[in-house]
Amino acid sequence: MIETPLTLPNGLELKNRVAKAAMTENIADPIDGDPNQRHFRLYERWSHGGAGLLITGNVMIDRRFLEQAGNVVLDARSNFDAFHEFAQHAKSGGAKVIMQVSHPGRQSSLFITRKPVAPSAGNAVKMIASFAKPRALDANEIEALIRAYGAMAARAEKAGFDGVQIHSAHGYLGSQFLSPLTNLRTDQWGGSLENRARFLLESIRAVRRETSPSFAVSVKLNSSDFQRGGFTHEESIEVARLLDAEGVDLLEISGGNYESPALLVGVDDDRAESTKSREAYFFKYAEGIRQAFKRPLMLTGGLRSASVMNEVLESGAIDVIGLARPLAVDPDFPAKLIAGDRSIVSPVKPVRFINKQVSAMAEAGYHGAQLERMADGKEPDAGLSPLRATTHYLGAQMAGFVRLMRRPALPKQLVAET
Numbered sequence: 345m346i347e348t349p350l351t352l353p354n355g356l357e358l359k360n361r362v363a364k365a366a367m368t369e370n371i372a373d374p375i376d377g378d379p380n381q382r383h384f385r386l387y388e389r390w391s392h393g394g395a396g397l398l399i400t401g402n403v404m405i406d407r408r409f410l411e412q413a414g415n416v417v418l419d420a421r422s423n424f425d426a427f428h429e430f431a432q433h434a435k436s437g438g439a440k441v442i443m444q445v446s447h448p449g450r451q452s453s454l455f456i457t458r459k460p461v462a463p464s465a466g467n468a469v470k471m472i473a474s475f476a477k478p479r480a481l482d483a484n485e486i487e488a489l490i491r492a493y494g495a496m497a498a499r500a501e502k503a504g505f506d507g508v509q510i511h512s513a514h515g516y517l518g519s520q521f522l523s524p525l526t527n528l529r530t531d532q533w534g535g536s537l538e539n540r541a542r543f544l545l546e547s548i549r550a551v552r553r554e555t556s557p558s559f560a561v562s563v564k565l566n567s568s569d570f571q572r573g574g575f576t577h578e579e580s581i582e583v584a585r586l587l588d589a590e591g592v593d594l595l596e597i598s599g600g601n602y603e604s605p606a607l608l609v610g611v612d613d614d615r616a617e618s619t620k621s622r623e624a625y626f627f628k629y630a631e632g633i634r635q636a637f638k639r640p641l642m643l644t645g646g647l648r649s650a651s652v653m654n655e656v657l658e659s660g661a662i663d664v665i666g667l668a669r670p671l672a673v674d675p676d677f678p679a680k681l682i683a684g685d686r687s688i689v690s691p692v693k694p695v696r697f698i699n700k701q702v703s704a705m706a707e708a709g710y711h712g713a714q715l716e717r718m719a720d721g722k723e724p725d726a727g728l729s730p731l732r733a734t735t736h737y738l739g740a741q742m743a744g745f746v747r748l749m750r751r752p753a754l755p756k757q758l759v760a761e762t
């Protein structure tokens with residue numbers, strides 16, 4: 345099953361059912377945000393590891409608002425040739441490559457901006473005092489951002505990427521529009537679910553307008569925010585129905601955000617009856633979404649064993665298996681899965697410190713450090729001390745923030761350039 349090819353509705357042929365899920369690489373130079381040799385090495389490694397699809401780490405749509413100092417940014421100022429080279433390396437081993445496009449909204453830290461933007465002004469992200477209170481985007485900014493999604497996708501297609509994935513999960517801007525906790529608007533962008541989903545739907549339409557019909561459009565969506573008052577599972581099913589009608593080629597299901605990090609630590613209420621629902625954090629939610637979304641569905645979060653991956657595929661609810669951390673510790677894991685031994689299990693071990701939020705940070709630190717090793721041409725090191733890896737990662741982030749301070753001042757309305 346894992347080894348069975350799949351053709352997405354836009355015609356993109358995936359040689360098997362394994363996709364590398366997005367992992368922020370944080371290795372671009374904060375001054376220019378262009379992909380570099382380290383990205384090329386990392387993606388070439390993954391491309392030869394056997395996955396049918398590679399989804400890049402989040403690429404920023406507006407360089408004023410980053411998720412990390414070392415994010416890749418694609419806009420009018422970018423070095424186009426570097427993106428072309430990036431796509432070539434990512435495809436060199438036969439994988440297809442989709443660029444994840446994102447804007448962090450209120451989840452852009454104090455070290456990057458003192459004034460993040462969000463659908464509505466409101467509370468800062470509750471996380472070790474490292475975020476500022478956001479201001480509300482005005483209607484012109486929202487429309488400029490939607491146009492920027494189209495412009496960015498056109499650049500990605502020209503550079504050789506096979507598609508884009510609009511990040512609308514994990515509490516980033518797309519996800520903030522969907523959540524009644526962060527979207528308190530009373531205009532056409534807020535209120536009813538239809539209005540809250542408008543930003544996502546209009547972004548998809550902008551991408552479609554600016555790219556050819558053979559260019560894949562994917563969305564990453566929360567199955568729920570797992571937060572009281574947030575985007576619910578029932579709402580997620582309704583949005584999936586809208587995405588089906590919109591003709592999305594691949595819908596990836598995840599869950600949670602910085603404040604409720606289910607994406608990395610799983611879901612509390614899963615006192616799981618079966619190994620399948622224990623291992624695959626969002627499987628039972630994806631089963632609900634399948635009723636509304638009939639096109640290819642990808643499930644990401646917690647999947648580790650070939651047996652559960654095959655079970656999930658054989659259930660008919662899921663078409664593509666998304667793997668992030670397993671490919672940080674073993675880039676050849678897809679090839680091993682595809683070889684057909686159903687007893688294979690990823691060696692990924694949970695990294696747990698203090699509470700869920702610190703654990704999520706440590707997960708990102710430990711696995712981010714593995715990406716850096718591969719970007720430097722080394723093998724991942726399962727023996728890395730999680731504490732040391734996290735400390736190193738936080739240190740590298742700080743160095744990125746310091747470098748970011750040297751970036752020349754940016755115009756106030758950067759998205760208007762695109």
Ligand SMILES: Cc1cc2nc3c(=O)[nH]c(=O)nc-3n(C[C@H](O)[C@H](O)[C@H](O)COP(=O)(O)O)c2cc1C
Pocket residue numbers: 365366367368400401402444511514564598607608644645646647666667668669670707708709711712
């Ligand atoms: C180091 C790291 C970076 C991540 N960066 C992103 C990202 O840029 N975009 C995204 O949608 N998810 C990101 N994630 C979440 C993963 O895509 C995935 O949803 C999550 O890790 C659960 O899958 P897994 O259990 O296979 O790791 C990241 C995860 C890790 C560990």
